[in-house]
């Protein structure tokens with residue numbers, strides 16, 4: 001098997017090398033997953049739940065190790081990476097309740113009754129992007145396993161380390177061989193094979209809208225179930241009647257967290273014109289206070305971008321004549337650094353306003369009234385996330401209903417909670433992850449008639 005090197009994005013130095021799976025290894029992993037699934041689905045619900053709790057406990061005792069791996073392999077700040085490892089534990093614990101709650105219905109019909117069962121779909125292929133290697137891995141993996149499926153996961157080439165370690169922890173916790181496998185390799189090889197292989201019955205894909213569309217077409221050829229979590233261009237809508245200080249203080253974290261490499265990034269700030277000047281003053285000091293630097297330092301809030309190629313892509317949205325209002329700081333020297341950057345004023349024809357930058361670049365655009373704010377927010381093919389800042393409860397609800405997006409927050413900059421459904425409208429995706437209904441996406445409903453006459 002050939003190998004590839006994982007680089008530390010903060011130093012550009014190699015962290016380690018990883019064996020690269022090809023199509024043959026993928027087929028072998030799928031075959032193991034098919035065999036393992038027969039036994040895994042037959043594990044008594046309480047025992048499957050107990051195994052998932054042991055898996056969560058194993059993650060819990062390795063949080064620091066997993067966080068260090070994510071700092072080195074992905075450039076995530078230590079505090080964030082520690083939270084992410086804890087999140088994997090929490091998601092496993094949340095879905096460890098699933099096996100004992102896969103409850104069907106009893107439906108009275110003439111001549112007998114019908115009962116429904118939730119049957120696992122079989123082998124699930126999980127394709128994970130590089131931006132949140134641990135959380136996104138857990139969102140598909142935990143409900144899939146809990147529902148009696150086996151999982152073959154392909155982490156991103158750039159960031160495979162934590163998923164590899166988590167799969168080892170699953171084995172150490174007692175999950176049988178073949179139930180959870182992680183196959184580092186190229187998307188065009190391993191990912192494509194998961195999509196094309198007839199014995200993979202469901203794909204969970206998180207990544208770009210372009211690749212997602214190809215994945216969906218591939219799944220269509222097999223009538224394969226698919227969940228897509230794709231790109232975003234979310235709005236942070238600030239009304240004049242809001243707590244402007246809070247809106248401005250949190251706006252940088254709504255877009256610059258994870259160096260802006262966040263599908264939920266509120267990368268378009270829309271501000272009611274009457275408070276624009278005051279908001280910009282407040283935003284400037286907030287942006288300049290973002291602690292950008294060595295991700296291994298506990299106080300760091302923003303680390304580097306993932307790669308040199310990605311930094312070049314992000315930089316292309318800030319050409320020499322870009323309307324830069326102000327910028328934060330970034331270290332010099334090695335590392336794929338890019339400073340938090342605010343562009344204003346920006347019109348609807350500007351690339352950083354229309355396209356997903358996936359970096360620490362935000363645009364600020366004024367609006368006149370509520371209708372204008374909603375129209376601007378919806379003027380995008382995406383619809384993943386967003387925030388609304390207002391002190392008027394009626395307006396908060398009206399605008400929440402009017403903005404075409406899957407996950408919104410009112411007077412808050414954060415979106416994703418594992419207790420609630422997460423996913424996008426329009427080109428941001430298909431289906432929902434997380435929340436109590438997530439296991440439905442990993443089971444088929446079987447309906448059985450029992451004659452009583």
Ligand code: TAP
Nearest residue numbers: 128129130156157186187191192207208211229230231263
């Ligand atoms: P992509 O380039 O789309 O890659 C995502 C994953 O798909 C990677 O593991 C990639 O493998 C794999 N892949 C590439 N080509 C494939 C193919 N032909 N068949 C199957 N798999 C293939 O995205 P990215 O650059 O990693 O991530 C950034 C994008 O993800 C952004 O658009 C962002 O908004 C989106 N995202 C969305 C969400 C949610 S929840 N909506 C969350 C995070 C990120 P490689 O290892 O070879 O790259």
